[in-house]
Amino acid sequence: MNMNDFQFAKIEYIENTTFDGSLDSFYEKGIEGTIRENIQNSIDAKLETENKVKVRIVLGKVERSELPGINEVFQHIDSMEGKNEYTIEKINYMQGRKEENSINVLTIEDLNTKGLSGAKNGQSGRSEDTFGSYAYRKGFHNKNENAETEISRGGSHGIGKISNNAVSDINLMYFSNCDEFGEKHVGGSIHLIEHNHDNQDYRATGYFSKKDAYNNRLYPFENVGYSKIFNKDTRGLKIIIPYLRKEFTNFQEIVKAVCDNFFVAILNENIEIEIIDKIQDKNIYIDKKSLLEIVEDRNYYENYKPSIKKIFTPLYVQTFQEVIEPTKIKVDSLNETYEFDLYFKYDEELPVGRVGIVRSMGMKIVDYKVDRYIRRPYNAVLIGGPKEDGFLKTMENESHTQLSADNIKNTNSKKNAKKFLSNLTKKMQKIIDDSITRNSVDSGELDTSHILSELDSTFSKNLSKSTEKVQVDSKTSLLKKKNKERRETRKEKEYSIQTKKTQNRTPRKLKPSEKEEQGYEAMILPNSSVERISLSDREIIKLDFNNIEGSTNWSECDITFVVVDGMGQEHQQEARLTDSFESITNPTGSKHYDFNDYKIKNVEIENNLSVINLNKNGDVKDSLKYLYKVEVESHDI
Structure with missing residues (x-):
């Protein structure tokens, strides 16, 4: 046995020919999943001192020859046989990495942390030996003796470490550990499928470790004689991920993964992270001060508020x-x-x-x-x-x-x-x-300026039709000036007709849905056709169909509230009517209209008008902006 062995448990026959499902789950999270899991572990492992946790993340290259046990790893990879299209494709992809010499590598190292304990005990099974749990067990979470500390820790499932394997092209990771006694060890794992190698069936997972023939336990190698990328000279843990997938080598995405997930820890000055990209010669140190600068930098984040819809950091x-x-x-x-x-x-x-x-x-x-x-x-x-x-x-x-x-x-x-x-x-x-x-105008207030304007206009018109002598008070009277009648020219008449036509309110017709294909047509009414008043206990909405082509034949309609967001986007299933209103009736209250979450059904249209009372369900304050979708039967058009 040498210091480059991977240990795969022997089995009697192959049963499982699929990759661990957690690999795909973490792969979907991208580099963010790996950054998140490792920094979380570092914070959980903080030493009981005033010194804050520090994490160093490095993107770089490593030569194939610097990876211990890599020849044995590919012997097992070459032995795998896929039994379905997915596993065949993935195995071929992994086997295609065999001839690469200059390999992408990601390392994540923490400082001012406890590291893993009990390395010398190897695969002991004891909960206090955190090295053995991290290196050799799946789905096992070591609990802290302090109950309050344990409950606040980030980890809980004991499976997060597989996130490191998930971002490697061949599902391979190593780690170096330095414990409280300054003792240094290395470990690692690779996740394959069950396979036959040299006429022997093996379990899917292999561990970079040595095996004691006497007690059949796995023990770690001492960190002596390995490449400098495995160096870990201060107490804590260092993760080494070779064959890092190319899509996960984006420097900016790593920076954002740190900020997105740990902005509170950074602002509270509990942790600082250094990110170094040796390939592109970039580096950044993220602490409270620089975090505030990063989130304002358009190279990393969208800062125009109306455009922020996905990343909210x-x-x-x-x-x-x-x-x-x-x-x-x-x-x-x-x-x-x-x-x-x-x-x-x-x-x-x-x-x-x-x-x-x-x-x-x-x-x-x-x-x-x-x-x-x-x-x-x-x-x-x-x-x-x-x-x-x-x-x-x-x-x-x-x-x-x-x-x-x-x-x-x-x-x-x-x-x-x-x-x-x-x-x-x-x-x-x-x-x-x-x-x-x-922060809004009271929804009960009503802008009456248009009403006053109409009253003024009506008053003026009525005045012009009255007698020539207008009594102002008991002593004073005025004579109305009678303007000379002037006939319009032909051109003026044509212009007047065209102007009236352009003032007609035109609804926006919508593409037919299933219902509309069965004899209904839908349209969005223009704003000028709708009046809405909100009172303390109810709302009144009037839909005016005058001057809308074909509306004289309409007898009833269905009404849908369409929410308009700050970007002008329309959403037909956003505000639920059933949450806001207990009943909806005609103006006199003699007829109740059926309605569901988003639609009021069979609303009467009389004299080209529909007026509905919406009786509020409690103290509802609604400041949303709406458009109104109207559906009418095609034979009414």
Whole structure:
């Protein structure tokens, strides 16, 4: 046995011929998944000192000859046989890397961390031997003896380390460790499929390790005689990922992965990260000061607020920095109450709103979408404590990027999580509504300038038709001046007719849906055809179909509310009518109209007008901008 061996467990027969599904899951996250997992582990492993955690990320090249055991690795890769189209393609791809000599490599090294303990005990199975758990076990999470510290840690599934294998073309990773005694060891793993090599069947996973024939355990190699890329001289852990996929070598994407996921930890000055690209000769040091500069740099982030729709880091950073005193909010599950700090900002320039939910250790979990409030102008950061962290962990997926009750198997726990998420949504909806109300004109106010104008115009017309003598008071009277009648020329008549025609209001017809193909036609009414008044307990909407071609034949219509967001985009299924209104009637209240979440059905049209009363369901404040989609039967057109 030499210091370059990979150990694959022997099996009696091949049963599983597919790659580990977690590889694809983490591969879909790109380089962000790897950066996220490793920095999370570094923060979790922080030493009990005032020194902040430091992480050094380096992109570079390594020669094939510098990788221990690489010849043996490719012997096993060449032995694999695919049994379906996907595995055949992937195996061929991996085998195609065999002749490469200059290889992309990514290293991630942490400082001021504990490193892994118990390396000399190898595959001991003891929870306190973190080296053995990290090197040789899947789905196992070492728990910290301090319960509060443990519950606040980022890791929970014990599978995140496979993210390093996922970004390698051949699913290979190594690591170097220096423990509290200054002892240095190396390990590694490769994830293949079960295969036959030299007439022996082997398990899919191979470990860079030596094997004790007496107790059949795996033990790590001492870090002596390896290439300098394996050097780890200070306490902590260093990850080495060779054959880094080309699409993951983007310097800017690595910088963004750090900022997107750990902006709170960086702003709280708990961690600093240095990123070095030796291939392109670039480097950057990310601390609190430089983070603020990075999120304002257009080379990294979109900063024009109306265009921010997917990556919200600049908004989160601004919100977290500018909100000095966060709001304390409480969210109940079925049997517990959880308290969070909410950093919230209302900003009318924003086309969409998100809540960045962040662990107390400073890692963002998810850009949380508040149901039906996705396109509201706000931004928020939500942070709990150890108790909240522990509960959120139960709802996270293995890559810590999603909160869902679907991830929970226990029925009662699933119900508990659903209740929490439902209450969180309701709590945020109320906060958003209140912020919109405070920053908007009271929805009960009505602009009456057009009414006054019409009254003035009517008064003038009536006055012109009255007697020539107009009594102003008991002593004074005026004579009305009678203008001479002037006939229009032929050209003026033609112009007048054309002008009247251009003033006709034209609806925007829509492409037919399934229903429309069955005898209906849909159109968006022009704004000039709609009047809407919002009162404390109800809304009144009048649709005027006069001067719209064919409308004289219409007897009834279906009405859909179309929300218009800050970018002018239209959304037909955004605001639910059933949440805002308890009933919808004609003006006298004698007829109730059926309606669902998004549509009012069979509304009467009389004298080319439809007027509806929408009776509010409680204290509803609605400042959304709407267009109105009208559907009428084709035989009425």
